Amino acid sequence: MNRRLAATLVIIGTLLLGGCGNDYGVDQNGRKVAAERLDKQWLVLNYWAEWCGPCRTEIPELNALAEQLKDKNIGVFGVNFDNVQGEELKSASEKLGIGFTVLAQDPAELFEVPRSEALPVTYIIDDKGKVREQLMGEKTAAGLLAKLEALQARN
Template sequence: MTRRLAAALTILGALMLGGCGNDYGIDQNGQKVASERLDKQWVVLNYWAEWCGPCRTEIPELNHLAEELKSKSVGVFGVNFDNVQGEELKSASEKLGIKFTVLAQDPAELFDLPRSEALPVTYIIDNKGKVREQLLGEQTAAGVMAKLEALQSSQ
């Protein structure tokens, strides 16, 4: 009887967890990133590094874009290319003036992103989790917004 109960509980647990979406870990401030913030929504995902000059120039544009997209249910997220964590990630984000959420855990595997050797690189991911565009080099808020609107209207 206890085996059946254990099996039933295992199945029930798996079913319950199955509805929880992807685990996006924590952000640069140590706060949990809820799956609802990325799943079933359009996402602008930017890879940056502290040593990258064009990244530094692009950050204010992405801050502006994140603010502009708040009302449109599109998330702007960053990922540190060098995979720095904890206090180092928070410090690097603050130094660059990043106001949008920086994911401590790289979601490349979840979205099947190719590893880029050039920075900055920005991906536009649709509400089904499919990469729709890879933008290499420094971007502007207006340029990303135009690309995003074109992709959304063609869906």
């Protein structure tokens, strides 16, 4: 009986700890962002703020890019530059019409993303977690897609 109990506890412990990997906190809706959504895939990581005019213009382009890439191994994610959280993050995301996932916790440290004082700024991160490109200013979906394809071709 003790062996069966011990085996059961090991299985339960493994299942619980298995969910504690490199999860990326929560999104703008308070939902957990699992590691599988960011790890081992290319990422387009965009920093935005509600007060940033070019960010507002760029967001529909990022929404279009996210839609184009949804069946590929490339994720489009946003991070609020001002680090707003909870309801404030949800509200700001809704006001700007953001359709892609916004990370409530900034992953800059994990990916060694350099801090930018200008917005908007977009980083392209490869499937090994390395920043491959820092793109300053407003971008288009077509321009970002072309940049991604060029970087992947050199990979």
